[in-house]
Amino acid sequence: MSASTHSPVLKHHFEDLHQQHASERLGMWMFLATEVLFFAGLFAAYTIYRMLYPAEFEFASSKLLWSIAAINTLLLVSSSFTMTMAIRSAQLGDKKALARRLLITAALGSGFMGLKAFEYATDFHEKLVPGELFQSELVSADLELNGMTAEQAAAYKFDDAKHEHWAQELAKHNFGKGPGDEGFISPERVQLFLMFYYVMTGIHGVHLVVGIGCVLWLVVETYRDKIPPENYSTVEMVSLYWHLVDAIWLFLMPLLYLAGAGMHH
Amino acid sequence: MSDPHHAPADPHGVIHDVDKPATLLGVFATVLLVSAVSIGMSVGVPGLGKMALPLQMTFSTIQAVVVLYFFMHLKKADRVVLLSAAASLFWMGILFVLFLSDYLTRAKYTY
Numbered sequence: 001m002s003a004s005t006h007s008p009v010l011k012h013h014f015e016d017l018h019q020q021h022a023s024e025r026l027g028m029w030m031f032l033a034t035e036v037l038f039f040a041g042l043f044a045a046y047t048i049y050r051m052l053y054p055a056e057f058e059f060a061s062s063k064l065l066w067s068i069a070a071i072n073t074l075l076l077v078s079s080s081f082t083m084t085m086a087i088r089s090a091q092l093g094d095k096k097a098l099a100r101r102l103l104i105t106a107a108l109g110s111g112f113m114g115l116k117a118f119e120y121a122t123d124f125h126e127k128l129v130p131g132e133l134f135q136s137e138l139v140s141a142d143l144e145l146n147g148m149t150a151e152q153a154a155a156y157k158f159d160d161a162k163h164e165h166w167a168q169e170l171a172k173h174n175f176g177k178g179p180g181d182e183g184f185i186s187p188e189r190v191q192l193f194l195m196f197y198y199v200m201t202g203i204h205g206v207h208l209v210v211g212i213g214c215v216l217w218l219v220v221e222t223y224r225d226k227i228p229p230e231n232y233s234t235v236e237m238v239s240l241y242w243h244l245v246d247a248i249w250l251f252l253m254p255l256l257y258l259a260g261a262g263m264h265h
Numbered sequence: 266m267s268d269p270h271h272a273p274a275d276p277h278g279v280i281h282d283v284d285k286p287a288t289l290l291g292v293f294a295t296v297l298l299v300s301a302v303s304i305g306m307s308v309g310v311p312g313l314g315k316m317a318l319p320l321q322m323t324f325s326t327i328q329a330v331v332v333l334y335f336f337m338h339l340k341k342a343d344r345v346v347l348l349s350a351a352a353s354l355f356w357m358g359i360l361f362v363l364f365l366s367d368y369l370t371r372a373k374y375t376y
Contacts, residue, residue: 006277007277017277017278017279018278018279021279022343022345025342025343025346026343026345026346026349029346029349029350030349032349032350032353033349033350033352033353033356036353036354036356036357037353037356037357037360040356040357040360040361041360044360044361044364047361047364047365048364048368051368052368066304066308070300070304073300073304074297074300077293077296077297077300078293080293080296080332080336081289081290081292081293081336083336084284084289084335084336085284085286085289087284088283088284088286088289091280091283092283229275229280230275230277230279230280232280236338239336239337240337243332243333243336243337244337246332246336247328247329247332247333250296250300250325250328250329250332251322251325251329253300253325254303254304254307254321254322254324254325255321258303258304258307258308258317258321259318261307261308261317262307262311262312262313262314262317
């Protein structure tokens with residue numbers, strides 16, 4: 001029998017801590033496998049529709065705030081770094097550094113969610129929301145161009161716009177064209193992209209909120225002296241989940257925010 | 266007691282392979298750098314056209330591999346953990362191959 005059989009951290013149904021840690025890792029990885037498949041379904045659906053409607057996806061993506069997504073990437077990757085450093089602190093028995101690094105991780109994750117909330121609010125303000133808001137915005141831009149010739153519409157400057165609003169740009173682009181015509185950007189499919197944007201970032205956001213909750217729970221456990229060095233695997237389990245959520249963002253970010261980056265030129 | 270630089274006595278024999286901060290910092294910098302390249306390329310380089318998506322996905326895959334290997338400790342994982350990680354990718358592969366084999370073989374014209 002090894003010395004690891006005598007730890008108070010050892011659960012009664014394991015022979016030793018090695019076995020306990022190995023079981024924890026395997027269980028967490030099996031859970032992560034289900035998470036990968038869950039997101040894979042979303043990525044699969046996205047792939048089909050982007051393949052079918054590339055112009056609409058590019059147009060809609062170009063209206064999203066890629067600069068905020070870039071800052072959020074910085075925050076999330078930084079949080080993965082501090083999370084891994086927290087495992088190190090747990091292993092070294094450095095309780096203060098452990099709590100500090102966990103709190104920084106939670107703060108970076110919260111910063112991500114804060115910026116995400118700001119971004120959603122901006123999108124809402126811009127009426128970049130599928131349904132009634134989107135449609136009424138587009139209809140009013142269409143009405144303003146009503147009765148013009150193609151040349152007049154192309155040269156038309158909308159009064160209130162410093163920068164052309166997405167609805168005005170779309171109305172001008174589609175002027176004189178209809179479904180099936182070359183170059184027509186279907187408003188329905190632009191809204192379809194927006195649905196993907198809200199669903200994918202929303203589900204990712206929910207995962208991040210759960211992760212922040214788990215990290216804060218670890219902080220409490222640290223102060224309760226429940227994470228001695230031999231129990232570092234508790235921190236490691238949360239970190240595995242955290243990194244997966246980070247890795248998923250690394251794919252979501254270019255798919256949603258950079259699909260239409262070429263249209264900024 | 267708590268010493269940030271040296272591993273404590275390990276009476277239970279379960280603490281080994283403590284990550285080096287320099288390694289973690291290197292991984293962190295690499296992932297950020299690849300993100301910067303991906304974003305910079307997408308926003309700053311005109312005319313990428315159809316090459317943009319494959320390039321972006323290549324960069325994302327590089328980042329994910331680095332995160333999985335170093336941050337998620339696949340480099341020191343048991344075989345069953347490696348098998349679980351590989352299985353999830355394999356299952357995802359089945360999903361993509363099957364739906365793409367439908368969509369990619371649909372005729373773009375009508376007879």
